[in-house]
Amino acid sequence: MKKKFWLISLMACIFLVSGCGKSTNNQSVLKDVQQANTITWGVKGDVKLFGLIDVHDGQQKGFDVDMAKHITKHILGPKGRAEFVTTTSQSRIPLLKNRNVDAVIATMTITPERKKVISFSKSYFDAGQSLLVPKNSKIKSTKDLSGKTVIGVVGANSVQNIKKVAPKAKIIELQDYAQAMNALKSKQGDALTTDNGILFGLAVQNPGYEVRGGTFTVEPYGVAVDKGQTAFAEAVDKAVLEMQHNGEYNRLIKKWFGDVPGFKYKELYRQ
Amino acid sequence: MINIFTKFSSQLLIGLGWTVFSSIIALFFSLIIGTIFAIMEVLPSKVMRTIGRAYVEIMRNIPLLVITMFFYLVIPNYVVKISGFTAGTIGLTLYTSAFIAETIRSGIQSVSGGQMEGARSTGMTYWQAMRYIILPQAFKIVIPPLGNQFVNLVKNSSVLAFVAGFDLMYQANTIASTTFDTINSYLVVGILYLIITLPLSYYMQHLEKKLA
Numbered sequence: 238m239k240k241k242f243w244l245i246s247l248m249a250c251i252f253l254v255s256g257c258g259k260s261t262n263n264q265s266v267l268k269d270v271q272q273a274n275t276i277t278w279g280v281k282g283d284v285k286l287f288g289l290i291d292v293h294d295g296q297q298k299g300f301d302v303d304m305a306k307h308i309t310k311h312i313l314g315p316k317g318r319a320e321f322v323t324t325t326s327q328s329r330i331p332l333l334k335n336r337n338v339d340a341v342i343a344t345m346t347i348t349p350e351r352k353k354v355i356s357f358s359k360s361y362f363d364a365g366q367s368l369l370v371p372k373n374s375k376i377k378s379t380k381d382l383s384g385k386t387v388i389g390v391v392g393a394n395s396v397q398n399i400k401k402v403a404p405k406a407k408i409i410e411l412q413d414y415a416q417a418m419n420a421l422k423s424k425q426g427d428a429l430t431t432d433n434g435i436l437f438g439l440a441v442q443n444p445g446y447e448v449r450g451g452t453f454t455v456e457p458y459g460v461a462v463d464k465g466q467t468a469f470a471e472a473v474d475k476a477v478l479e480m481q482h483n484g485e486y487n488r489l490i491k492k493w494f495g496d497v498p499g500f501k502y503k504e505l506y507r508q
Numbered sequence: 509m510i511n512i513f514t515k516f517s518s519q520l521l522i523g524l525g526w527t528v529f530s531s532i533i534a535l536f537f538s539l540i541i542g543t544i545f546a547i548m549e550v551l552p553s554k555v556m557r558t559i560g561r562a563y564v565e566i567m568r569n570i571p572l573l574v575i576t577m578f579f580y581l582v583i584p585n586y587v588v589k590i591s592g593f594t595a596g597t598i599g600l601t602l603y604t605s606a607f608i609a610e611t612i613r614s615g616i617q618s619v620s621g622g623q624m625e626g627a628r629s630t631g632m633t634y635w636q637a638m639r640y641i642i643l644p645q646a647f648k649i650v651i652p653p654l655g656n657q658f659v660n661l662v663k664n665s666s667v668l669a670f671v672a673g674f675d676l677m678y679q680a681n682t683i684a685s686t687t688f689d690t691i692n693s694y695l696v697v698g699i700l701y702l703i704i705t706l707p708l709s710y711y712m713q714h715l716e717k718k719l720a
Contacts, residue, residue, distance in 0.1 A: 327681060331690050354688045388672075392685035409592065409672035410682055416670075423584040425592065425672070 266339050266462060267312075267469040275318040278305040279338035282323035283415045285438030286493050287344050290323065297321045300434075300493040301342045304361060304477075307485055308342075308460070311476035325413050326392035330355060333463055340462050340469065344435060347459040348394050356466055357459035358473040363505065364432035365452025366395050369421070369439055376428055378450035382406040388417045388426035395431045398454050418443065432456050437497045448499065481507045509692045516683050523679035524700055526593065530675060531662045531704070534600040538661065541601065542608025547638065549613045560609070567606035572667050575599040580671040592671035600668075604661045611653045615646035648719050655712030659705050666701075676700055 270276045280297050281288030288299040302321065309319035322338050329341045333355060344364070347357045368387075370376045376385065382403035389396035391410045399408060409426060411417045418439055421429045429436070436448045460473045480486040487506045494502035513520065548560030567575070576599030580592055590598075619642050627637035647654075669677035676697050684693035 327685050330688050350686075351688070391681045396682075397686070410678070411672055412670055412681075419581050420672075423581045424589060425580065425584060 265468055266466045267472055270339050270469075271313065274313055274316065275320055276305075276309045276313065277320045277322060277337075277339045278302075278309075279324040279329050279332050279341035279343055280305060280321050281325070281343045283325070283413050284344055284435050285442050286434060286497070287438065288323075289438075297323060300362070300489060301344065303489050303492070304480075305340075305342045307480055307489070308473055308476040311479055312472050326390050327412070329392075329461070333461055336463070340460055340473070342460050344432060344458060345461050346394055346432070346456040350394075351461070355461050355464050356470050357461055358470045359477065360457030360459055361477050362434070362458040364434045364456040364458060366398055366430060366454040366456060367433040367436055367448050367452050368450045369429040369431075369436040369446055369448055370427065371421075372445055372447050374427065374449075376449065379403050379453055382428065385427040386425070388420050388429045390414055390417050390431060393431055394456075395454075399430050402453055414439065421446070432458075433500075434494075437494075437500045440499075441497060509695055512683060512687065512689060512692045512696050516679070519679050519683065520676070520696065520700065522674065523676040523697075524704075526668070526673060527662070527665050527675040527677075527701075528704060530593065530597045530600065530665050530668060530673065533597050534604060534661055534665070535658060537601045538604040538608050541605035543612055543643075545605065545609035546612035546616060549609065550616050552634075564606045564609050567602050568610065570603075572599060572603045572664055573670060575603055576667050576671055591673075593668060593673040596665070596668035596671050596673040596675075600661065600665055603664070604657060607657050607660070608654065611650050611657060612646060614653075615650035616642055618649055619645045651712060651716045651719065655709065655716070658708055658712065662705050662708065663701065 280301050281299070282290040282297055284299065286299055287301045288297050290296070291298050305321070306319050309317045322332065324332055324338070324341065324343050326343075329343050329345065330351070332338050333341050342361075345351075346364070347360060351357070368376065368379065368382075375381065379399070379402045382399075383405040384407075386407045386409060387399055387403070389399065389408055389410050391412060396408060396410055399406065409420075411420055414431070414435060417429050417431075420426055422443070429439070433448060433452055440446050440448055460470070462469045462473075477486070480489075490502055490505050494500050494505065545560045545563050548556045549564065551557055551560075576596050579590065579595035579598050583595070584590060623641055623645065624637055627641040628634070632640070665675055666677035667673075668675035669681055672678065680693050680697035684690045687693065
């Protein structure tokens with residue numbers, strides 16, 4: 238009798254939990270944000286140059302954050318408000334699906350796998366994957382990675398890419414970029430891999446480390462919205478296009494990437 | 509849920525293996541270290557008591573994640589290179605040993621003082637009395653709270669996920685982030701944890717009945 242009770246309560250728990258999360262919200266996010274006059278953006282909080290929390294005022298700052306602010310003004314008008322929620326590579330999709338955020342602009346590459354669960358705007362930034370190593374490292378490119386330990390971040394597609402490019406490398410995944418950088422400094426790995434934009438940011442913060450090997454993938458960053466919210470994605474596309482035409486886009490590129498040593502920011506300019 | 513399990517079974521079993529492995533090592537060493545510090549805490553010597561007390565208070569009042577990160581990030585820079593798995597298991601061992609020391613100390617102190625006096629009066633030394641008279645009785649008393657600590661230890665081993673220790677939680681994170689099926693990924697891993705902890709709980713209950 239007692240055993241049966243156990244079994245039943247266990248099964249009840251499982252059904253209860255698996256029943257959650259299926260509530261699909263078909264309401265238009267675009268209409269919601271227009272009504273509230275506020276767009277809640279998911280941004281990174283630990284990525285220099287894209288989205289980094291400034292310890293002095295607790296605000297997220299970076300290219301993604303500025304893009305979000307400008308896109309908000311283009312969609313909602315000059316009085317539109319942008320609010321920011323810090324996400325990680327791991328949490329950004331669940332937060333979007335649960336509607337904790339309206340859209341995610343967080344160094345997120347447009348991939349076919351992700352397109353199955355969420356929708357993307359057109360690319361607003363073209364990154365490429367690269368390697369960050371200590372300056373005295375012998376690793377010159379991905380060819381030197383056999384038998385070496387490569388550090389990545391959970392939820393970033395850079396981990397999947399490096400498995401293809403360097404199948405003999407050992408890969409460890411950490412929670413976020415700050416931790417991954419600390420692990421590289423503690424020699425828990427020989428190289429850190431992710432998109433070059435992020436790596437250049439880390440190199441700026443950590444002298445003694447440099448980006449090597451060029452880019453071996455193309456990583457178009459897109460603004461992510463929940464699956465089926467195409468009206469909102471199109472509004473974002475239109476806003477980005479307007480920004481490219483009036484030069485706002487290039488000013489933001491110069492503001493954030495103009496002073497990064499070794500980064501050819503002018504290649505990113507868009508007309 | 510079944511999909512996740514069949515598709516990632518090898519990855520999940522590796523995770524299960526590392527979790528069990530880490531738990532067994534940590535359980536073994538934390539029991540030994542915990543017992544040593546428990547005895548130190550009840551010794552007549554005030555210096556030893558203070559050392560034991562200090563160890564327990566420091567280890568049990570620092571978050572497990574902090575201890576683990578210290579071994580993962582600080583020790584490799586200054587002392588010796590250790591992997592995430594080792595760092596996590598050491599952190600887990602030290603952290604749990606403080607709780608086990610407290611548990612066993614309470615057991616030792618609940619054995620009546622007359623037992624020690626009686627044993628000594630038959631000619632046993634302090635250590636003989638401790639080993640053959642006091643500790644066996646103390647362990648019997650503390651089996652239920654000790655079982656609690658063991659179950660906590662298995663669950664706390666999920667700290668390995670933060671230092672790339674390849675355990676169940678680490679695998680859950682990577683599976684969830686590649687499939688985007690967050691609910692089912694963590695559900696499968698939750699059940700796998702139950703597969704370790706439920707038998708452990710049952711065994712401790714069985715032990716309790718057997719020895720009572």
